[in-house]
Amino acid sequence: MNGQELRDALRTEMASTTPPPPLSTPAALGRARRARFRRRAVWASLGSAAVVLAVTGFAAVVRPNDPVYQPAGGGFPAAGSSTDTKEPWPTGPDGQPQEDRTARAGSQYDRGVRLLSEVVAVVPPGYTAPEDPADQPAEQRMLRTQQAQFEEKVNGVDRWSYLTTVAVAQGNGTGRVIVEVHDAGNQLPTEPCALARTFWGMQGECQVETVGAAQVGVVVRPGSDDRLDQWSAYRHPDGVVVYVAQGAQLDETRPSLQKLPFSVRQLAALAVDDRFHLR
Template sequence: MNEEELRETLRTEMASTTPPPPLSTEAALGAARRAHFRRRALWASLGSAAVVLAVTGFAAVGRPNDPVYQPAGGGFPAAGSSTDTKEPWPTGPDGRPQEDRTARAGSQHDRAIGLLNAVVSAVPAGYTAPEDPAGQPADQRMLRTQQAQFEEKVNGVDRWSYLTSVAVAQGIGTGRVIVEVHDAGNQLPAEPCALARTFWGMRGECQVETVGAAQVGVVVRPGSDDRLDQWSAYRHPDGVVVYVAQGAKLDETRPSLRKLPFSVRQLAALAVDERFHLR
């Protein structure tokens, strides 16, 4: 099974189940490989199957000491379900239907790369965004990853989501920043905190931050699910939804950050940032 199949299975599994309590890293990784990983992992790398989001449940980008992330916004049909076979996947730039939900070329793929670059540009002073070694195979990348995924067709229009994860380092510590964007036309909630609590199926203590005229939901403290430390959510007037998350831990092999890169106010402002407003 290749990295794309692993990611696809993860997303479909996670979308259809209620996230259980986080598992230990070893148990999560084991479960992930046996059952196509399910929830306690964070996708430490969108292109990394090695960093696989293990655990039962859903939600990406993952998740923190694993290496993969997956959105938890809209539901994904189970692999092999009738939804998958009723119509072909979106057509790629070669004129043929995609092999699965992930776009590996074309405009959506390019948008995901653009989002990755935008996240790197947002890393604050005092922190760095390390890169994977040159020539690193896609299934082994952990430091910078991105993915464009087909969600569903609504009234004849393809709806996509875009997910990217960037490792953020300071001193000997390494954490991560994740941004996930959903096209307009999605079925996600409008109320700020209700929207924030849909991210990867996670819950937590949420507060509403005002950024200009915008109301942003920010989970400042997670519940029992510790895959990420804080995340913000904002629905633009045109319906595009943006989630921005940060975690002090990248994986079990590296020390964690002593301080998160962004304050709560900054995290809220990033959710409104036009650099992440994909249209």
């Protein structure tokens, strides 16, 4: 076979091959939206690259399924994958199962919204809590975010967690305050510092602070994972767990705060504060 015959044979083969179906943009976007990240707090950690992912809708869900987790490095598989829960998602207010772990309406969603309001309310004097533009889509918001997420079913009862991130600004610097709450019945540790070190899988130098009769674990200095600067953890007597964290940097596109909003004592007191005790 000479060169011309080889080219003719290749053309014939290509002409007889069935072309792939055209890309369905709505279907692709739908899958991407279902897989997007509920933990917008982590977007801020990733800086401008995360903003690009958020805008295109291709950020992945990275919430945990065990007591030690790392929102920036792995977690739940995308909804619909073979390793995801075999049980249907919790039923929404419309009577239909949710499309994924995130509640977008109903009582759990309302708790997440309330938690966001409470976090904004505790921003100390001298700092402001800037807002995203009113017309900005929810998946692109970086300055104030909230999410209510189904974690697991324990003895027939749905267990949820709630996460809020609020940007805090002073002068030219912008940092953030994060509050995360887990329903009673969770499998998180009881000892204060063991509990604190489970937050986002991060480790660090921990001390126990006494707030009234409560013992609160506070990581005052992070280890090699420095996404956040300090965080506190408290398990209420009824089993509800509250984490309160602060970071001097919101993302890589903005200058950092010169001073963290809360002292260690204040951070511990916030973990005990009843306004974050969702139940």
